[in-house]
Every structure is written in structure tokens, then in C-alpha cells.
Amino acid sequence: MTYSLAIGDRTYSSWSLRGWLLFAKSDIPVDVVSARMYSPEFIDMLKDFGGGRLVPAIRFDASGGSVIVSDTLAIAETLAERHPDKHMWPQDPAARGFARSITAEMHSGFAALRNDCTMNLRHCYQGFSPSDAVLTDIARIEKIWSEARSRWGKSGPWLFGEYSIADAFYAPLATRLLTYRLPMSALAKEYVETTINDASFKEWRIGGLAENYVQPGYDMDLQTTPWPNA
Ligand SMILES: N[C@@H](CCC(=O)N[C@@H](CS)C(=O)NCC(=O)O)C(=O)O
Structure with a gap:
């Protein structure tokens, strides 16, 4: 296989x-x-x-x-x-239902955040001003993460405790919060840190830096600060 x-x-x-x-x-x-x-x-x-x-x-x-x-x-x-x-989806049926829902919501949603803040694993910017639409997306993401973590997240650091498909789908949104220094609750900050400190994510990012290529139109003309765990 x-x-x-x-x-x-x-x-x-x-x-x-x-x-x-x-x-x-x-x-x-x-x-x-x-x-x-x-x-x-x-x-x-x-x-x-x-x-x-x-x-x-x-x-x-x-x-x-x-x-x-x-x-x-x-x-x-x-x-x-x-x-x-x-067990790529959570085992518990209620958790699995919520995981599928929020994964599908991510797949089809959060257009403002995705359009205005393209994923960029090279930089953490200073001085980015999010639009109201981006802030609305962030508020919804915060609500989703908080519900998943408080109801099903006791057994580990991921949305449903153990890693699931939902975490893979939200990983690039977590990095966007970091890259564009967007407002974050303590819970969101913790989840962003879990995401970027994960060994697989680090491996991916190092691979990206090694590609050493700036895709035209993706970088912003803003001051940067170092990526936190590089
Ligand atoms: N809905 C698709 C979206 C895939 C997508 O937009 N991929 C982008 C890269 S992030 C792409 O291939 N872009 C190349 C292009 O637009 O030519 C999915 O879930 O995989």
C-alpha cells in the first residue's frame, strides 16, 4: 500500500x-x-x-x-x-461529529482570514491590521477551539485530546495567528504553540526554509520578528 x-x-x-x-x-x-x-x-x-x-x-x-x-x-x-x-477521527461519536463539522467548516470557510493572511511560514509580522471580517473569523475559530478543547481535549494537547484530522486542517490557521500577530486568547495561544512545536510541523517548516524561495505576492512589506521556536 x-x-x-x-x-x-x-x-x-x-x-x-x-x-x-x-x-x-x-x-x-x-x-x-x-x-x-x-x-x-x-x-x-x-x-x-x-x-x-x-x-x-x-x-x-x-x-x-x-x-x-x-x-x-x-x-x-x-x-x-x-x-x-x-483513528484519524475521534473515537467518541459526539466528538467525531463535531470534528467532522469543524473540519468541513474550515474546508469551506474563513475566507477573510485565508485571503487576507496567506500562510507564510517564513515570517512573523509586526503591524498587520486585521479587517473586521478577519476578526470575525478569528472569533469563530476561538469558539470552535474552545468548545473542542473543553469538551474533549482532556487526554492531550490537541483539539480532541489525541491528534485528529481536525488538527491537520486547523494547523495553517494556527500559524496565521502567529505570522500576522493576530489577537489570541490564552487557549488559542496554547494551541498555536502546540501546533508549531510539534515535531512533524517543525520538519515541514524546515523543509520549506530549505526550499529558500519567496513566492511572488506572498510576503508583506512589514517589519518582522523571529519565528518563536526556530
Ligand atoms: N479545496 C482544495 C484547495 C487546494 C488548493 O487551493 N491548493 C492550492 C495550494 S494551497 C494550489 O494548488 N494552488 C495552485 C494554483 O492555484 O495554481 C483542497 O482542499 O485541497
């Missing part, structure tokens, strides 16, 4: 990070191929993954032949279905 995973720039591609974390945090072996977004190589890479336009995408062999799955939510559900022993 060998998987291939196609990703984009580790520093900037939030969906690639989510897709990769699904494998890394569940210890599912995977061969990763990557290409710089918006380059001809990126389009070429995706020809082996069904010829879609976006990352992440995965490919694996099944009894009926080669299977290609694109879109992070579809990848998450595919892996959870194929690896039930990994």
Missing part, C-alpha cells in the same frame, strides 16, 4: 501542509513529490495525479487499479477509511 503525495511550496501551500500532516501524524508511509506553485513543473507534476490544477493530490494502487484522490477533505476521508486502526 504505497502512496504518492503531490504538494506545492512548503512555506506557502497551506493545503499541502494539511495533506502532508495527515500522513505524517498517522505514520502512514508516503512518497512525496513537490513542485513550485504556478510553475510549468507544477502542471507537469499533476499530470501523474489525474491532471488536476491543485495540490494536494494522492495516488495509490488498489485492487481495481491506480486510484487518484485530490482535495484535502477527500484525501482525509480516504485515509481514514483505509486505515481505521489509525
